[in-house]
Amino acid sequence: MVLRFLPLLIVGTTAAATPIQTAYSTCKNIPGDGEWPGPGVWHHLNNTVGGRLIGTIPVAHICHNAGIYPAFNEPACVALQEAFSDAGAQTLEPQPGEMLNPYFMDTSCSPFTSQSLPCELGNRAVYSINVTGPADVQAGLRFASDHNIRLVVKSTGLDYMGKSSGHGALSLWMYNLKSIDVIHHYASTHYLGAAVKLGSGVIAGDAYEALNGTGYRIVAPECGLTGIAGGYLQGGGHSQLVTKYGAPADQVLEWELVTPAGEYLTATPEQNTDLYWALAGGGGGTYGVVLSVTIKAHPDGPVAGGTLIFNNTNDAAFWEAVGIWFHTSPSFVQNTTNNVQFLVTNATLEVFSFVLPDQNTSAIHDLVAPFLADLKRLNLVYELKTTQSSTYADSLATAYGPFPYGNLCPTYPIISSRLIPRTTVLNSISNAHLMDTYRSITADGTWFIGCSIINVAEGSPIRGPHPPNAVHPAWRKAIAYCNPNNPWDWHDPEKSLALKRQLVDEFFPAVEAATPGSGVYLNEMDPLYTGDWKQTMYGDNYDRLLRIKHAHDPHRLMYAQFAVGADEFTLDDEARLCHA
Numbered sequence: 111m112v113l114r115f116l117p118l119l120i121v122g123t124t125a126a127a128t129p130i131q132t133a134y135s136t137c138k139n140i141p142g143d144g145e146w147p148g149p150g151v152w153h154h155l156n157n158t159v160g161g162r163l164i165g166t167i168p169v170a171h172i173c174h175n176a177g178i179y180p181a182f183n184e185p186a187c188v189a190l191q192e193a194f195s196d197a198g199a200q201t202l203e204p205q206p207g208e209m210l211n212p213y214f215m216d217t218s219c220s221p222f223t224s225q226s227l228p229c230e231l232g233n234r235a236v237y238s239i240n241v242t243g244p245a246d247v248q249a250g251l252r253f254a255s256d257h258n259i260r261l262v263v264k265s266t267g268l269d270y271m272g273k274s275s276g277h278g279a280l281s282l283w284m285y286n287l288k289s290i291d292v293i294h295h296y297a298s299t300h301y302l303g304a305a306v307k308l309g310s311g312v313i314a315g316d317a318y319e320a321l322n323g324t325g326y327r328i329v330a331p332e333c334g335l336t337g338i339a340g341g342y343l344q345g346g347g348h349s350q351l352v353t354k355y356g357a358p359a360d361q362v363l364e365w366e367l368v369t370p371a372g373e374y375l376t377a378t379p380e381q382n383t384d385l386y387w388a389l390a391g392g393g394g395g396t397y398g399v400v401l402s403v404t405i406k407a408h409p410d411g412p413v414a415g416g417t418l419i420f421n422n423t424n425d426a427a428f429w430e431a432v433g434i435w436f437h438t439s440p441s442f443v444q445n446t447t448n449n450v451q452f453l454v455t456n457a458t459l460e461v462f463s464f465v466l467p468d469q470n471t472s473a474i475h476d477l478v479a480p481f482l483a484d485l486k487r488l489n490l491v492y493e494l495k496t497t498q499s500s501t502y503a504d505s506l507a508t509a510y511g512p513f514p515y516g517n518l519c520p521t522y523p524i525i526s527s528r529l530i531p532r533t534t535v536l537n538s539i540s541n542a543h544l545m546d547t548y549r550s551i552t553a554d555g556t557w558f559i560g561c562s563i564i565n566v567a568e569g570s571p572i573r574g575p576h577p578p579n580a581v582h583p584a585w586r587k588a589i590a591y592c593n594p595n596n597p598w599d600w601h602d603p604e605k606s607l608a609l610k611r612q613l614v615d616e617f618f619p620a621v622e623a624a625t626p627g628s629g630v631y632l633n634e635m636d637p638l639y640t641g642d643w644k645q646t647m648y649g650d651n652y653d654r655l656l657r658i659k660h661a662h663d664p665h666r667l668m669y670a671q672f673a674v675g676a677d678e679f680t681l682d683d684e685a686r687l688c689h690a
């Protein structure tokens with residue numbers, strides 16, 4: 111049986127039927143529509159952008175001998191299958207038109223389906239502009255507007271919700287904007303100090319390598335493959351250094367962007383302040399096309415790191431210990447600079463990374479001493495290891511290396527994040543409720559819960575103030591963000607789809623019920639999420655974000671699933687993007 115698991119109506123919006131040709135003006139054109147531009151028109155666009163227009167050829171076309179790109183080549187296809195599984199994102203990320211989420215990639219041109227199935231574009235953009243500067247972005251925006259074509263913005267294509275892909279789209283491909291400039295003396299009303307300006311195609315691993323030896327560290331993703339200026343910072347971001355310096359979006363000094371209306375400008379805490387505010391946490395692909403970002407750079411120094419593991423040798427004692435661990439977690443990050451990352455399965459709790467910036471390993475022993483006493487009391491054997499690194503990047507590399515890509519981060523996880531309020535873990539009743547929830551999610555040994563213990567509360571003497579931004583207020587009250595996690599299985603997509611359904615239908619509502627009133631990390635959500643996404647992803651910032659979007663995107667060019675304003679669009683039954 112052919113498995114085509116992506117329903118044509120992807121989005122949780124209602125399907126407005128757009129049955130007849132005359133309704134097309136409310137929908138964007140897709141290939142085959144009468145108003146889809148002909149070759150000469152695309153050729154003209156190509157000339158406008160200096161020959162940098164790329165027609166998408168799916169990488170897996172070499173696995174198929176039917177469809178638009180028949181080119182079956184068995185050894186090349188087998189190599190691609192291995193690359194998909196082993197190297198993951200490294201294979202797909204540098205490709206225009208590809209996206210990394212298996213659900214959106216679907217079976218339209220998969221290396222794992224029969225060669226006789228046609229290779230089709232599916233949700234891949236039809237064309238990409240290989241952006242080199244603002245003029246390319248302006249040309250793309252104008253073309254999409256003039257010809258009524260769906261527009262997407264993509265830097266790495268990592269997005270879990272398919273926000274950097276789109277059927278029938280023209281893509282602004284930002285991945286080759288790779289400049290990294292250190293600014294030793296940045297000066298503004300809000301900040302005097304070092305900074306670094308990053309082109310929007312810079313991935314974290316490249317930034318860490320480039321900054322190695324400069325004496326600076328930045329608040330950036332753990333996973334080397336992740337972009338910085340795109341969805342990461344615009345979605346608020348997460349890092350091991352947030353407790354010391356604040357949220358990634360709090361670090362932003364300047365955005366260089368083109369608005370959907372085509373204006374090329376700079377947004378800072380002093381100028382174009384509405385865009386500055388919205389871009390810093392209000393979600394990627396929504397308010398403008400970012401060419402570069404300038405963020406704070408901080409003096410580097412030693413970092414104490416380590417790991418801690420204890421196993422489930424006695425179920426009751428183990429879950430009591432996990433409950434104590436969560437209950438104790440605020441003490442790990444209260445009035446400190448620390449970050450603690452761990453995972454829980456039905457068989458183990460493993461801290462795979464302690465990060466204590468500018469401290470030594472004795473601080474780790476002090477930090478966990480009270481908890482280790484509980485483990486002893488509960489007769490649970492543990493193993494604690496500590497290491498000292500001379501820089502942050504070296505510390506990061508111990509858990510997430512080697513650079514630039516790293517090998518810890520799963521490329522295709524099934525995931526739905528939740529911000530865990532400090533009050534939830536401190537209260538013994540709500541803490542117990544949360545533990546029961548995690549215990550049942552992990553019970554059959556299939557799922558693990560990955561967590562990062564953080565503190566980005568306002569008013570900290572450690573972090574100091576930051577300019578106002580659109581980071582979800584739930585972050586400020588959170589002690590951790592935690593994700594139930596499972597890898598996508600390319601060889602058994604039906605099983606993976608069933609896991610997604612279990613996550614969104616069963617587990618995620620249970621986690622929400624255990625953490626009422628909190629929110630999520632908007633970048634790490636499942637596209638099938640059915641809850642109140644506006645409140646969950648943006649909190650009380652939603653209405654202001656929508657006003658800012660409307661002011662700068664009068665022609666509604668920028669759409670992405672779960673982006674602010676997304677419910678002003680629907681997909682018709684041929685996956686055309688339509689105005690609702």
Ligand SMILES: Cc1cc2nc3c(=O)[nH]c(=O)nc-3n(C[C@H](O)[C@H](O)[C@H](O)COP(=O)(O)OP(=O)(O)OC[C@H]3O[C@@H](n4cnc5c(N)ncnc54)[C@H](O)[C@@H]3O)c2cc1C
Binds near residue numbers: 263
């Ligand atoms: C393997 C993996 C590892 C990850 N690691 C981390 C991590 O360590 N820390 C963390 O916090 N998160 C991490 N994430 C989540 C990551 O932050 C999000 O997937 C984020 O959306 C990636 O942004 P991107 O720009 O790289 O991706 P893309 O998929 O290219 O874009 C994501 C969104 O941002 C928009 N966008 C991209 N570029 C621009 C631009 N220049 N201007 C305007 N909009 C733009 C897109 O339109 C889309 O809406 C990881 C995800 C994966 C799959």
Ligand SMILES: *[C@@H]1O[C@H](CO)[C@@H](O)[C@H](O)[C@H]1NC(C)=O
Binds near residue numbers: 163
């Ligand atoms: C755009 O022009 C370049 C240079 O002539 C060419 O290599 C490329 O194939 C063209 N792109 C498309 C989509 O035709």
Ligand SMILES: *[C@@H]1O[C@H](CO)[C@@H](O)[C@H](O)[C@H]1NC(C)=O
Binds near residue numbers: 164
């Ligand atoms: C995109 O443009 C860059 C230069 O900015 C070039 O190095 C790269 O080869 C181009 N990529 C493709 C796929 O055309």
Ligand SMILES: *[C@@H]1O[C@H](CO)[C@@H](O)[C@H](O)[C@H]1NC(C)=O
Binds near residue numbers: 445
């Ligand atoms: C925070 O820690 C510093 C240094 O350890 C100490 O001087 C200060 O009193 C602490 N503040 C609070 C509120 O605990």
Ligand SMILES: *[C@@H]1O[C@H](CO)[C@@H](O)[C@H](O)[C@H]1NC(C)=O
Binds near residue numbers: 470472
């Ligand atoms: C670790 O740091 C503490 C406090 O900063 C200090 O007292 C101690 O001597 C240091 N230990 C080592 C081994 O450097």
Ligand SMILES: *[C@@H]1O[C@H](CO)[C@@H](O)[C@H](O)[C@H]1NC(C)=O
Binds near residue numbers: 419
């Ligand atoms: C936990 O279990 C794993 C796998 O059985 C084992 O390798 C490890 O040594 C155990 N760790 C502790 C601290 O008991």
Ligand SMILES: *[C@@H]1O[C@H](CO)[C@@H](O)[C@H](O)[C@H]1NC(C)=O
Binds near residue numbers: 318319322503507513
């Ligand atoms: C940083 O540079 C030093 C010296 O060249 C090297 O030993 C180290 O591995 C580098 N660290 C990272 C994280 O690249």
Ligand SMILES: *[C@@H]1O[C@H](CO)[C@@H](O)[C@H](O)[C@H]1NC(C)=O
Binds near residue numbers: 456554555556
């Ligand atoms: C954990 O799950 C595995 C299945 O993967 C199962 O064999 C094991 O018994 C479970 N452990 C506990 C303590 O429930």
